[in-house]
Amino acid sequence: MADLSLFSNEQIAALLAALPDPAFILTRSGRYAAIFGGTDSRYYHDGSSLVGKSVHDVLHPEKAAWFQAQIAIALASRGLHVVEYPLAADDVKGVGGAGPMETIWFEGRVQPLEYQVMDEDAVLWVASNITASKKLEALLRMQSETDALTGLANRRKLICSLTEHFELFARYKTPVSVLIFDIDHFKSINDQYGHLAGDKAISVTAEVCRRELRAADTPARLGGDEFVVLMPHTGSEQALPISERLRQHIADALQALGTLGDGATISGGLSEMVSGDLSYEDVLKRADDALYRAKRDGRNRIIRHEPVS
Incomplete structure (x- = not known):
């Protein structure tokens, strides 16, 4: 602990004013009693006009x-309370379109004071701009969950989504369907035209998925030329026409590639989560079995595994 007797009141005031991050004294009712620091002009503006106002006046x-x-949580805990929070122009009264174009993220370190301010319990709230680290975090998360070639969800993201929806199904019986499909005779495309041509066929297939599927659906690349589409709130009977439409549009897009796509089609297997499933792997297994039936039956088709009633 620093010996404040070594500093004059003027020096202590200067030290507080020089803090790079802003430090607010906020009362229990949300009134700004004082503001110190905030000298890092890259991230902060002069907030002195807030003193005497309430958060209800400003936000x-x-x-x-x-x-x-x-503030109440920090006061009740009698210890440091750390929170992360976004602030956008729409959160602040009277700013509107004049505010920052993007949301700004902060880490707040909220420490109760041992004395009252303006006849109220109060806290010291130090706000640090963490927008850059939030952007990096979001980028790394996206990269870890996105297939590099197609931009679709990768296997890791798919498994997370399947797990979440299986838990919802187990609890609320919310219908969920799963389609597995791949490109017919894909090995021949690679062998005849090369792997770059195969990558082109995969990319075109992914683009059709993005364009044709519903916003709630999750298309993912499982690996190679194999894709999975997770369709929430949809039984397999309702998912079948969606899957058939996707099959036709993908075939049209592949054949539009010219010689490379001559006769190119997809085959798929469709199933839905049912009572008795122990995990999402059960519905994947049924969809995969239906896919192989589609292959045996001549390809260029979607086979639906009908649930047992």
Whole structure:
């Protein structure tokens, strides 16, 4: 602990004013009692005009209520309370389109004070701009969940999504269908035209998935030329026409590639989660079995594994 007797009041005030991150004294009711620092002009503007105002004067009701709740949590805990939170132009009254174009992320370190301020319990709230690290975090997450060739979800993301939807199905019986498909005679495309041509066929297939599927659906590349489409809130009977439409549009897009895509089609297997499934792997296994039936039956078709009633 520093010996403050070594510093004059003027020096302590100067030290507080020089803090790179802003430090707010906020009362229990959300009133700004004082503001120190915030000298890093890359991230912060002069906030001195806030002193004497309440978070309810500055922020829209939902955001103001959140700030006041965090103050209450810190005061109740009697210890440091750390939170991460976004602030957008729409959160601040009177800013609108004049505010920053993008959401800004902060880490708040909220420490209760041992004395009252303005006759109220109060906290020291130090706000640090963490937008850059949030962007990096989002980029790394996207890269870890995205197939590099197609931009679709990769196996890791697919398994996470399947797990989440299986848990919802197990609890609420919310219908979920799964389609597995691959490109017919894909090995011949690679052998005859090379792997770059095979990559082109895969990329075109992925683009059709993005364009034709519903916003709630999750198309993923499982590996090689094998794809999976997760269709939430959809039984296999309703998913079948969606799958058939996808089959036709992919065939059209592949054949539009010219010689490379001559006669190119897909085959798929469709199933849905049913009572008695122990994990998402059960529905994948049924869909995969249906895919192989589609191959045996002549390809260029979707086989639906009908649930046992």
